[in-house]
Amino acid sequence: MPKTIAVVNQKGGVGKTTTVINLAAGLSLLGKKVLIIDLDPQGNSTSGLGIEKSSLNKSTYNLLIEDMKIDEVIRKIDIKENKKIYICPSNPELSGADIELYDLEEREWILNKALNNSNLDEFNYILIDCPPSLSLLTINAFAASNSLLVPVQCEFYAMEGLAQLNKTINLIIERINPSLEIEGLLLTMFDSRNNICKTVASEVRNFFKEKVLNTLIPKNVKLAECPSFGKCIFDYDQHCIGAISYLDLSKELILKNGGS
Amino acid sequence: MPKTIAVVNQKGGVGKTTTVINLAAGLSLLGKKVLIIDLDPQGNSTSGLGIEKSSLNKSTYNLLIEDMKIDEVIRKIDIKENKKIYICPSNPELSGADIELYDLEEREWILNKALNNSNLDEFNYILIDCPPSLSLLTINAFAASNSLLVPVQCEFYAMEGLAQLNKTINLIIERINPSLEIEGLLLTMFDSRNNICKTVASEVRNFFKEKVLNTLIPKNVKLAECPSFGKCIFDYDQHCIGAISYLDLSKELILKNGGS
Numbered sequence: 312m313p314k315t316i317a318v319v320n321q322k323g324g325v326g327k328t329t330t331v332i333n334l335a336a337g338l339s340l341l342g343k344k345v346l347i348i349d350l351d352p353q354g355n356s357t358s359g360l361g362i363e364k365s366s367l368n369k370s371t372y373n374l375l376i377e378d379m380k381i382d383e384v385i386r387k388i389d390i391k392e393n394k395k396i397y398i399c400p401s402n403p404e405l406s407g408a409d410i411e412l413y414d415l416e417e418r419e420w421i422l423n424k425a426l427n428n429s430n431l432d433e434f435n436y437i438l439i440d441c442p443p444s445l446s447l448l449t450i451n452a453f454a455a456s457n458s459l460l461v462p463v464q465c466e467f468y469a470m471e472g473l474a475q476l477n478k479t480i481n482l483i484i485e486r487i488n489p490s491l492e493i494e495g496l497l498l499t500m501f502d503s504r505n506n507i508c509k510t511v512a513s514e515v516r517n518f519f520k521e522k523v524l525n526t527l528i529p530k531n532v533k534l535a536e537c538p539s540f541g542k543c544i545f546d547y548d549q550h551c552i553g554a555i556s557y558l559d560l561s562k563e564l565i566l567k568n569g570g571s
Numbered sequence: 572m573p574k575t576i577a578v579v580n581q582k583g584g585v586g587k588t589t590t591v592i593n594l595a596a597g598l599s600l601l602g603k604k605v606l607i608i609d610l611d612p613q614g615n616s617t618s619g620l621g622i623e624k625s626s627l628n629k630s631t632y633n634l635l636i637e638d639m640k641i642d643e644v645i646r647k648i649d650i651k652e653n654k655k656i657y658i659c660p661s662n663p664e665l666s667g668a669d670i671e672l673y674d675l676e677e678r679e680w681i682l683n684k685a686l687n688n689s690n691l692d693e694f695n696y697i698l699i700d701c702p703p704s705l706s707l708l709t710i711n712a713f714a715a716s717n718s719l720l721v722p723v724q725c726e727f728y729a730m731e732g733l734a735q736l737n738k739t740i741n742l743i744i745e746r747i748n749p750s751l752e753i754e755g756l757l758l759t760m761f762d763s764r765n766n767i768c769k770t771v772a773s774e775v776r777n778f779f780k781e782k783v784l785n786t787l788i789p790k791n792v793k794l795a796e797c798p799s800f801g802k803c804i805f806d807y808d809q810h811c812i813g814a815i816s817y818l819d820l821s822k823e824l825i826l827k828n829g830g831s
C-alpha cells in the first residue's frame with residue numbers, strides 16, 4: 312500500500328505545487344515510485360511538468376465525477392537518470408467539481424473510493440496537490456490521505472493562517488479520518504537576509520516543535536524558473552540550492568517512513 | 572454611488588490582500604472615502620489592519636448569511652493624517668458560507684443585495700478582497716462589482732492562470748453581470764534583477780495591452796513586514812518604494828475614473 316500525503320495549506324502561494332513536483336522528483340531519483348494527483352483546478356502541477364492542459368481528455372475531473380479508472384487517467388513523465396514521475400493531471404473542468412461533488416452521497420469520500428478502486432500497490436508514495444482553499448476538493452484529499460504535509464511560507468499571513476488550518480485538521484480527524492496524521496510542516500522560501508523570515512521560522516518552530524521538518528527550503532529563483540520550461544528542479548539545474556534542499560527533504564521523508 | 576472594485580485572482584499569493592489594504596489607504600490619503608469588504612475566510616485584510624479576528628462578533632458572514640445590515644458590521648480604522656479606512660471584517664466562520672450560500676435563492680446575488688440594502692453613497696470606492704478560488708464567494712464579488720482589478724505576480728504560474736481567469740470573467744459578463752468591466756491588471760512583486768519577472772511582465776503587456784495598469788508594484792520587503800504590525804504601508808514606512816508605488820496606483824485609478 313502506498314503512503315498517501317496531501318500537500319495542503321489554504322493560504323495561497325506558499326509553495327504547495329513546487330513542493331509536490333520537486334519532492335516527487337526527489338523521491339523518484341532515490342528509487343521510489345511516486346504518483347502525483349493534481350487536485351487543483353489551476354492545474355499547476357500538470358503544467359509545471361510540461362503537460363499541455365488544453366490537450367487533456369482524461370483528468371482528475373473524470374476520475375472524481377465520471378468514475379473513470381485511475382489507470383486510464385495516469386500519465387508518465389520522464390525525468391533524469393531514466394526515472395519517471397506519474398501524474399493524474401488536472402484541467403479547468405475540475406473547478407466545476409466542487410459544486411458537482413456537493414450533491415453526491417458521501418461527498419467527502421469520492422477521491423478515497425477512486426483510489427481504493429484500483430490497485431496502486433506498485434507506488435511507494437502518492438502526493439496530492441491541493442487548491443488554496445478548504446473546499447470539498449481539499450476535504451476529499453484529507454479523507455483519502457494517511458498524512459498531511461503543510462508548506463509554510465516564511466511570511467506573516469502564512470503563519471497567521473496556521474491556527475485556522477490546525478482547527479480544520481482536528482475537525483477532520485474527529486469527524487472524517489481518525490487515522491490522519493501530520494507528516495510535517497515545511498518552511499519554504501526562507502531568505503536568511505530577511506528579518507520577517509527569521510521571526511516566522513522561529514515562531515513556527517516554537518509553536519509546532521517536532522512537527523516542523525528539519526529540511527528548510529530556501530528562496531531560490533531557479534525554483535520559480537523551472538516550471539516555465541515544464542521541468543522539475545533536477546532537470547533544470549541539479550546543483551542549485553533548490554535542488555539540494557528538495558533532495559534533502561526527500562531523504563528526510565524516506566527516513567521518517569522507515570526507509571520505504 | 573460608490574465605485575465597487577473586486578480584487579481577484581484564483582492564483583494564490585499574488586498580492587490581492589496587499590493591494591486592497593494599501594490601495595484603500597492610498598485612496599484615503601488622497602481624500603476619498605473607502606470601504607473594504609473582506610470576503611476571504613482567511614481574513615488577511617482584517618488582520619493586516621490590526622483587527623483581532625477572534626474578537627469579532629459581527630463580520631461579513633453575518634452580512635451574507637444572517638442579513639445583518641452592513642452599517643452594523645463596518646469598523647473604522649485610523650491611519651495617518653487623520654484619515655480613516657472602513658472595513659467589513661471577516662473571520663473563519665466565512666469558510667462555511669460557500670456551502671450555506673449554495674442552497675439559497677439567487678445565490679450569486681447575495682452580496683449585491685446586501686450592498687444595495689444600505690445607503691453607501693458616502694463612499695467613493697468599495698474594494699472587495701477575494702479568496703484564491705473561483706468559488707461562490709468570488710462569484711458573489713463579480714456580481715456585486717462595477718469592475719475587476721487583477722493582481723498578477725510576475726511569475727510563471729500566475730501568468731499561466733490568466734487564460735482561465737479571462738474565460739471565467741467572460742462567462743460572468745454573459746450570464747450574471749453584463750456591465751462588469753476590467754479595471755486593470757496590476758503587475759506585482761516585480762524584481763528587475765530577475766529574468767522571469769521581466770519576461771512575464773512583457774508577455775502580460777503584449778497580450779492584455781492597455782488593460783495593464785501603468786503602475787508596477789516592485790518587490791519590497793516592507794510590504795511583507797507591515798501586516799505583522801497591523802499597519803498599512805504608509806503608517807509603516809511612507810518613504811519606501813512600496814508606499815510610493817501604491818500611492819501612484821491610487822492616483823492612476825482616480826484619474827482613470829475621472830477624478831472621482
Ligand SMILES: Nc1ncnc2c1ncn2[C@@H]1O[C@H](COP(=O)(O)OP(=O)(O)OP(=O)(O)O)[C@@H](O)[C@H]1O
Pocket residue numbers: 322323324325326327328329330351355441442443499500501528529530531532533534535536538581582583584703726727728729
Ligand atoms: N523556494 C522557492 N524559491 C523561490 N520561488 C519559489 C519557491 N517556491 C515556490 N516559488 C515560486 O513562488 C510561487 C508560488 O509557489 P507555488 O505556486 O508552488 O505555491 P502554491 O502554494 O502551490 O500556490 P497556490 O496556492 O496558488 O496553489 C510560484 O511562482 C513558484 O514558482
Ligand SMILES: Nc1ncnc2c1ncn2[C@@H]1O[C@H](COP(=O)(O)OP(=O)(O)OP(=O)(O)O)[C@@H](O)[C@H]1O
Pocket residue numbers: 321322323324443466467468469582583584585586587588589590611615701702703759760761788789790791792794795796798
Ligand atoms: N510587492 C510586494 N513585495 C514583497 N512582498 C509582497 C508584495 N506584495 C505582497 N507581498 C507578500 O507576499 C505574500 C502574498 O501576498 P498577499 O497575501 O497579499 O497575496 P494574496 O493574493 O492576497 O494571497 P491569497 O491568495 O492567500 O489571498 C504576503 O506575505 C505579502 O506580505
Ligand SMILES: [Mg+2]
Pocket residue numbers: 327328329351355440441
Ligand atoms: Mg499550487
Ligand SMILES: [Mg+2]
Pocket residue numbers: 587588589611615700701
Ligand atoms: Mg489574500
